[in-house]
Amino acid sequence: xxxxxxxxxxxxxxxxxxxxxxxxxxxxxxxxxxxxxxxxxxxxxxxxxxxxxxxxxxxxxxxxxxxxxxxxxxxxxxxxxxxxxxxxxxxxxxxxxxxxxxxxxxxxxxxxxxxxxxxxxxxxxxxxxxxxxxxxxxxxxxxxxxxxxxxxxxxxxxxxxxxxxxxxxxxxxxxxxxxxxxxxxxxxxxxxxxxxxxxxxxxxxxxxxxxxxxxxxxxxxxxxxxxxxxxxxxxxxxxxxxxxxxxxxxxxxxxxxxxxxxxxxxxxxxxxxxxxxxxxxxxxxxxxxxxxxxxxxxxxxxxxxxxxxxxxxxxxxxxxxxxxxxxxxxxxxxx
Amino acid sequence: xxxxxxxxxxxxxxxxxxxxxxxxxxxxxxxxxxxxxxxxxxxxxxxxxxxxxxxxxxxxxxxxxxxxxxxxxxxxxxxxxxxxxxxxxxxxxxxxxxxxxxxxxxxxxxxxxxxxxxxxxxxxxxxxxxxxxxxxxxxxxxxxxxxxxxxxxxxxxxxxxxxxxxxxxxxxxxxxxxxxxxxxxxxxxxxxxxxxxxxxxxxxxxxxxxxxxxxxxxxxxxxxxxxxxxxxxxxxxxxxxxxxxxxxxxxxxxxxxxxxxxxxxxxxxxxxxxxxxxxxxxxxxxxxxxxxxxxxxxxxxxxxxxxxxxxxxxxxxxxxxxxxxxxxxxxxxxx
DNA sequence: ATGAAAGCGCTAACAA
DNA sequence: TTGTTAGCGCTTTCAT
Numbered sequence: 001x002x003x004x005x006x007x008x009x010x011x012x013x014x015x016x017x018x019x020x021x022x023x024x025x026x027x028x029x030x031x032x033x034x035x036x037x038x039x040x041x042x043x044x045x046x047x048x049x050x051x052x053x054x055x056x057x058x059x060x061x062x063x064x065x066x067x068x069x070x071x072x073x074x075x076x077x078x079x080x081x082x083x084x085x086x087x088x089x090x091x092x093x094x095x096x097x098x099x100x101x102x103x104x105x106x107x108x109x110x111x112x113x114x115x116x117x118x119x120x121x122x123x124x125x126x127x128x129x130x131x132x133x134x135x136x137x138x139x140x141x142x143x144x145x146x147x148x149x150x151x152x153x154x155x156x157x158x159x160x161x162x163x164x165x166x167x168x169x170x171x172x173x174x175x176x177x178x179x180x181x182x183x184x185x186x187x188x189x190x191x192x193x194x195x196x197x198x199x200x201x202x203x204x205x206x207x208x209x210x211x212x213x214x215x216x217x218x219x220x221x222x223x224x225x226x227x228x229x230x231x232x233x234x235x236x237x238x239x240x241x242x243x244x245x246x247x248x249x250x251x252x253x254x255x256x257x258x259x260x261x262x263x264x265x266x267x268x269x270x271x272x273x274x275x276x277x278x279x280x281x282x283x284x285x286x287x288x289x290x291x292x293x294x295x296x297x298x299x300x301x302x303x304x305x306x307x308x309x310x311x312x313x314x315x316x317x318x319x320x321x322x323x324x325x326x327x328x329x330x331x332x333x334x335x
Numbered sequence: 336x337x338x339x340x341x342x343x344x345x346x347x348x349x350x351x352x353x354x355x356x357x358x359x360x361x362x363x364x365x366x367x368x369x370x371x372x373x374x375x376x377x378x379x380x381x382x383x384x385x386x387x388x389x390x391x392x393x394x395x396x397x398x399x400x401x402x403x404x405x406x407x408x409x410x411x412x413x414x415x416x417x418x419x420x421x422x423x424x425x426x427x428x429x430x431x432x433x434x435x436x437x438x439x440x441x442x443x444x445x446x447x448x449x450x451x452x453x454x455x456x457x458x459x460x461x462x463x464x465x466x467x468x469x470x471x472x473x474x475x476x477x478x479x480x481x482x483x484x485x486x487x488x489x490x491x492x493x494x495x496x497x498x499x500x501x502x503x504x505x506x507x508x509x510x511x512x513x514x515x516x517x518x519x520x521x522x523x524x525x526x527x528x529x530x531x532x533x534x535x536x537x538x539x540x541x542x543x544x545x546x547x548x549x550x551x552x553x554x555x556x557x558x559x560x561x562x563x564x565x566x567x568x569x570x571x572x573x574x575x576x577x578x579x580x581x582x583x584x585x586x587x588x589x590x591x592x593x594x595x596x597x598x599x600x601x602x603x604x605x606x607x608x609x610x611x612x613x614x615x616x617x618x619x620x621x622x623x624x625x626x627x628x629x630x631x632x633x634x635x636x637x638x639x640x641x642x643x644x645x646x647x648x649x650x651x652x653x654x655x656x657x658x659x660x661x662x663x664x665x666x667x668x669x670x
Numbered sequence: 671a672t673g674a675a676a677g678c679g680c681t682a683a684c685a686a
Numbered sequence: 687t688t689g690t691t692a693g694c695g696c697t698t699t700c701a702t
Contacts, residue, residue, distance in 0.1 A: 001450075001472060001473065003694095003695055003696085004695065004696065004697095005695080005696095013672075013673085014672060014673040014674075015673085015674090015695090015696080015697090016672070016673060016674075016675095016697085016698080016699095017671080017672060017673075019696070019697055019698080020671095020672090020697095020698095023697080025697090025698090026671085026672095026698090027671050027672085028671070028672085029671060029672090032671075032672080044471070044472075046444060046447045046448050046472075047448060047695085047696075048389075048448070048450060048694090048695055048696070049385075049448045049449050049450065050384075050385040050386075050388045050389050050394065050449075050450065050694090050695080050696090051385075051389055051678090051694070051695035051696040051697090052695080052696055052697075053385045053678090053696090054383075054385050054386055054389060054677090054678045054679065054680090054694090054695080054696070054697090055677080055678055055695085055696050055697040055698080056678090056696085056697070057678075059385065069404055069410035069413060069414075070407070070410045070411065070414070070617075072405070072407070075404040075405045075410070076405065078404060078431075079404075079405070079431070082431060091428070091445055091449070092429075093426070093428060094427075094429045096413075096414070096417060109381060110426055112381045113381050113382060113383070113384045114384050114385075114426070115336075115383060115384065115385065133379075136379070137336060137379075137381075138336065227617070227618065227621050228617075228621060231621065257621065260621050260622055260623050263598070263622075263623035264623045264624075282405075282562070282563075283562070283618075286562050286563060286566065286592065286595050287595055287598075287622075288595050288596075288598035288599045289599075338678095338679055338680085339679065339680060339681095340679080340680095343689095348688075348689085349688065349689040349690070350679090350680080350681090350689085350690090351681085351682085351688070351689060351690075351691095352687085352688060352689075354680070354681055354682085355681095355687095355688090358681080360681090360682090361682090361687085361688095362687055362688085363687075363688085364687060364688085367687080367688080382679085382680075383678090383679055383680070385678090385679080385680090386678075386679035386680040386681090386694090387679080387680055387681075388680090388694090389678095389679080389680070389681090389693090389694040389695065389696090390679085390680050390681040390682080390693085390694055391680085391681065391682095391694090392694075671702100672701100672702080673700105673701085673702080674699105674700090674701080674702095675698100675699090675700090675701100676697105676698090676699085676700100677696100677697095677698095678695105678696090678697090679694105680693100680694085681692105681693095681694090682691100682692090682693095683690105683691090683692085684689105684690085684691085684692100685688100685689085685690080685691100686687100686688080686689080686690095
């Protein structure tokens with residue numbers, strides 16, 4: 001690989017001048033500039049990011065830790081982050097944690113080693129711990145989804161409680177009273193908040209979100225955030241509560257799983273049983289019947305997250321903003 | 336951030352000794368080792384990857400360029416790559432190109448700048464050009480999906496022609512004779528190979544895969560690789576050819592789109608119209624009716640790709656292996 | 671407007 | 687067995 005020295009030599013100039021041309025800093029005569037540019041082209045020169053980072057103490061990379069690219073929710077978020085990052089000249093380093101705390105720790109170590117200029121932690125379990133580690137290492141952090149105790153770190157969340165309550169209101173307005181719930185994974189706060197809203201609306205304020213399994217009388221089944229488990233959970237739910245008129249999926253994947261089960265059983269939706277989801281992933285609008293759901297502006301959340309982080313990098317003083325997005329009801333045909 | 340100097344100071348040793356401990360190279364007394372380890376822990380020290388890369392001329396990163404994480408096919412592939420990379424201590428840098436040549440060029444520049452130790456190019460349009468650029472820059476390359484002319488670069492492909500032929504044989508054996516095809520994007524060779532198999536099997540050997548649009552008499556419609564377009568294409572197809580008994584989707588997303596359209600129209604699958612796909616993404620097994628499709632071992636392809644690349648990095652001399660995976664028919668209920 | 675030189679944090683070669 | 691030192695490729699003073 002050609003180095004800046006090779007370029008300087010070929011251009012018949014010093015490395016300082018070459019550097020100035022490449023970075024647009026300082027004075028350079030037009031002639032020198034042209035000679036440098038020609039040499040760069042001839043040698044197919046690309047500056048070495050490592051060497052540059054060592055000097056400037058900036059890598060121009062952003063680290064993103066997220067649970068699982070396999071869940072269609074996250075790629076959209078990533079797109080938002082990447083698009084905004086690119087606009088500002090940053091490269092994104094993606095790390096999947098698979099919801100495993102051990103992987104989350106590993107991810108943070110990698111980000112530190114790579115000295116990313118900033119990090120976005122999406123739905124991480126160990127948010128408090130990881131945030132502290134990064135801040136201690138002087139790395140700006142933005143949290144998406146799951147928040148942290150510290151008030152000085154920017155966070156982007158969705159008003160899950162409000163969204164789920166709106167969903168409940170909609171079901172109620174459609175006449176549903178016996179509503180079942182497909183619950184999310186234990187580690188996900190978003191899932192708990194939605195469950196809380198469900199419980200409250202149903203008049204079960206006394207039940208704690210972590211304790212629902214101790215209340216077998218409640219029409220709730222564990223679906224995690226997956227299609228497959230949503231499907232199984234629906235089957236269990238209907239076995240125990242055949243008189244439900246509506247099912248509220250903690251997210252679209254679970255609700256889509258429900259839809260699949262119902263189709264397989266030839267149970268008509270929404271006539272015999274209505275279904276509502278949460279997220280509004282692309283697939284939701286495409287299945288049959290199209291899924292009524294609470295839309296989350298995922299792409300925009302990604303953009304906002306990257307923007308917040310980059311601001312933070314440029315100005316460490318700005319305070320820990322919190323952005324809360326409201327989900328909006330998208331009425332389609334499943335409920 | 337603490338540097339190796341801080342660690343040395345705290346341990347009361349020289350930086351050389353610290354480096355030796357950290358890298359497990361050379362002789363170090365047990366006592367010194369312990370002192371270093373303690374200091375590392377106390378200072379929460381993490382070695383700087385940039386500085387190390389500058390010295391060792393290896394970044395321990397792999398670059399992966401792929402079209403679109405939003406398509407469920409790719410995240411599985413990424414998982415395979417990441418898992419294998421991690422086993423060998425490599426970090427993966429992911430770049431999405433959105434099928435855009437311009438983005439592909441940008442991606443290669445980024446990979447060069449970051450001096451990744453190797454690159455995996457997945458279904459890139461400019462495979463020949465990009466491969467040449469990287470090889471010229473002395474960066475080992477592995478291609479997945481779309482191949483290149485050069486014989487010296489390892490490639491991983493799927494035998495699309497054979498797979499599609501098998502699919503056709505299956506449809507034929509089920510009694511189908513009037514079979515429609517949902518075609519893929521023009522830039523994807525995989526899509527063309529499947530189309531070629533379809534045309535050949537149907538006895539239209541004379542039609543060129545790039546020219547099918549000039550033959551309005553053929554029951555083919557453009558679906559790209561997407562659910563949405565698959566849906567639209569199915570509608571168009573059935574309007575023109577109401578007597579089709581079977582539809583062959585160029586990939587699962589297109590076939591899934593077809594299934595959604597048919598469900599919306601209350602056309603029963605597979606009785607009135609059978610559907611078959613290609614890829615076997617997770618969703619295929621979960622919808623109703625479960626999709627009959629040609630399974631691709633995507634995860635394993637990712638693993639194999641990473642493995643090939645890492646071998647290549649360690650031993651630049653090994654020749655350009657080609658791995659061809661055979662898709663296998665998974666009979667479910669849609670055909 | 672340009673060149674020379676110091677130094678970013680690390681590894682590796684050499685000396686002790 | 688350990689410490690010292692010379693760079694890796696780059697940016698950034700400081701002279702000129």
